[in-house]
Amino acid sequence: MRFGEARNLEVRDVDVTIGVLTIRGTKLGKSRLVPLHDSTREVLADYIVRRNRHWAGRPVSSYLFVSNRGNRLDGAEVHWTFYALSRRVGLRGCYDHRDHACTI
Missing domain, CATH: 1.10.443.10 (Intergrase catalytic core)
Known part of the structure; x- marks a missing residue:
């Protein structure tokens, strides 16, 4: 999906x-x-x-x-939240996406 x-x-x-x-x-x-x-x-x-x-x-x-x-x-907000949560649980690093540097 x-x-x-x-x-x-x-x-x-x-x-x-x-x-x-x-x-x-x-x-x-x-x-x-x-x-x-x-x-x-x-x-x-x-x-x-x-x-x-x-x-x-x-x-x-x-x-x-x-x-x-x-x-x-809001689509952008959902994407940002997904990236932040996936970093928090260790699924991605701080700079795995150029628009979402670590802020958590």
Whole structure:
């Protein structure tokens, strides 16, 4: 699954009952189904319950993953966080990406 596909998932694209994601509008404009491992299905189901509880009665984007303002996650911010966390756990060095020198 590509980063953009995950970022573009909407709540309606996740079926935790049968354990499938629907990826819409792929590079070739088609849709495809992605099966979920049981552990991933359980985590997503829990996330959706907590997301719905947190945003009950307030406006929120239809995207699955939202910021603390209820908007779709910012792609650049997600990338920066991924690089920072991957350095912190030892998956990358300080200068493995030219735009993200170590600041942690």
